[in-house]
Amino acid sequence: MIPSIEMIPGKYGVGTLLCPMPLDGSGDFNVSRSASNAATRVNAQGFIETVADNVPRLDYRQPDGSIGCPALLVEPSAQNALLQSEAFDDPYWTKTGTTSQGNVATSPSNTLTADNIYPTTSGSDQRLQKVISIVSGTTYTSSIFAKANGLNWIRLWSTQLNASAFFDVQSGTIGTVSAGITARIESYGNGWYRCSVTHTATSTGSGQFYINLTNGNNTTLVTASGTNGILFWGAQLETGPIATSYIPTTTAPITRGAEVINKTGVSSLIGQTEGTIYAEVDLRNAISRVASILQLRQDANNQITVGITTAFGGTNTIAVRAQQAGSFVVGFYKPNNAAGIYKIAFAYKSTDCKLYINGTDTGVIIPTNNAFTAFSFNEIQLGMNNLVNQLNDRIRAFAISPTRLTNAQLQELTS
Numbered sequence: 001m002i003p004s005i006e007m008i009p010g011k012y013g014v015g016t017l018l019c020p021m022p023l024d025g026s027g028d029f030n031v032s033r034s035a036s037n038a039a040t041r042v043n044a045q046g047f048i049e050t051v052a053d054n055v056p057r058l059d060y061r062q063p064d065g066s067i068g069c070p071a072l073l074v075e076p077s078a079q080n081a082l083l084q085s086e087a088f089d090d091p092y093w094t095k096t097g098t099t100s101q102g103n104v105a106t107s108p109s110n111t112l113t114a115d116n117i118y119p120t121t122s123g124s125d126q127r128l129q130k131v132i133s134i135v136s137g138t139t140y141t142s143s144i145f146a147k148a149n150g151l152n153w154i155r156l157w158s159t160q161l162n163a164s165a166f167f168d169v170q171s172g173t174i175g176t177v178s179a180g181i182t183a184r185i186e187s188y189g190n191g192w193y194r195c196s197v198t199h200t201a202t203s204t205g206s207g208q209f210y211i212n213l214t215n216g217n218n219t220t221l222v223t224a225s226g227t228n229g230i231l232f233w234g235a236q237l238e239t240g241p242i243a244t245s246y247i248p249t250t251t252a253p254i255t256r257g258a259e260v261i262n263k264t265g266v267s268s269l270i271g272q273t274e275g276t277i278y279a280e281v282d283l284r285n286a287i288s289r290v291a292s293i294l295q296l297r298q299d300a301n302n303q304i305t306v307g308i309t310t311a312f313g314g315t316n317t318i319a320v321r322a323q324q325a326g327s328f329v330v331g332f333y334k335p336n337n338a339a340g341i342y343k344i345a346f347a348y349k350s351t352d353c354k355l356y357i358n359g360t361d362t363g364v365i366i367p368t369n370n371a372f373t374a375f376s377f378n379e380i381q382l383g384m385n386n387l388v389n390q391l392n393d394r395i396r397a398f399a400i401s402p403t404r405l406t407n408a409q410l411q412e413l414t415s
Helices: 407-414
Strands: 005-007 029-032 039-042 048-051 058-061 067-074 078-080 094-096 098-105 114-119 127-134 139-149 153-158 163-168 173-177 182-187 193-200 205-214 229-239 254-256 260-264 274-283 291-299 302-309 317-324 327-334 340-349 354-357 379-382 393-401
Touching (some): 098 229, 114 139, 114 205, 139 153, 139 205, 163 182, 163 193, 205 229, 274 291, 274 302, 274 407, 302 340, 317 340, 327 354, 340 407, 354 407
Parallel strands (some): 039 058
Antiparallel strands (some): 005 393, 039 048, 058 067, 067 393, 078 254, 094 127, 098 114, 139 193, 153 205, 163 173, 182 193, 274 393, 302 317, 317 327, 340 354
């Protein structure tokens, strides 16, 4: 594939994502993201760092927690409703049967900002907590970075549901999880894990961000022994079904703006009657959602969208749909329930369209007209600029060609 435009995350500036093709820079993307420099990424050294407003986030963390080639992190807006997210010795945090040693260890940001929380008495219900306001029917995700420091089990608990999840932050495994709770643990290197739980509120009122120190799985008992405890850093509470990238706070809730990444005035780079779209994506958040990976756009009624849908029973169902004059004229869908890295190639040419994913011809699953006349594409969007169906994941590469590749080429490209 000889692309007319190609994006491989690597070089950037304030408000700009640089593309190696075209060589003259005419395909470089515009980047906008606001909110008081609240956005973070994992850098090439493996540490979480803050990224300035309007700077693309090249995230180097791989799904297994290792550090590798960067991917473009694209997320919707999110707010961390918890204050003092790195200061558990602050009076903001209530401690029952525990105490805090502030700034005693190196955190995932490679700074001396991790706190040691340890039990002062043996027994049950030794905890760190914060009362929060919740709204019935709203899905919440709470998360915290934790590292074993003499103790290795924690329990994240929803008092409203009387449900919880247990985490071993030494082995990086999840223990018992109650019904109504979704639990997740992710490695961030150097013994650090991000533990998160998601649940949907069943009433409006007060809930708890609630962390128990425990001796093991499915127990609230803990034995006090000197300063043996758990290192904590980066507490976060947000609405939505996943823990998004960390948003640091001090004395007020902080909102990270959504990424808006697009390029207009590029009609000469896009095939209007035929072409090929290629995307390599890291869909590590396998949840039921509708999201756009990229779009070729003329306007809201004339576009080709490569994205994810909740249709056909897949949490990561990959979909490509062409819309012309407000009607869908081409539709390809590949039901899928797994997180992972996917290579996607969609070739279009009037009545001759094909979608290949990871070397496989997906076929046409939803019958449509399967035909279109010439487009007048003038814009490329990465993510979704309407800020509703934002990707909330990572793009590893993207390219388009103004010609339709052969099926054999599509298979080779995505293998």
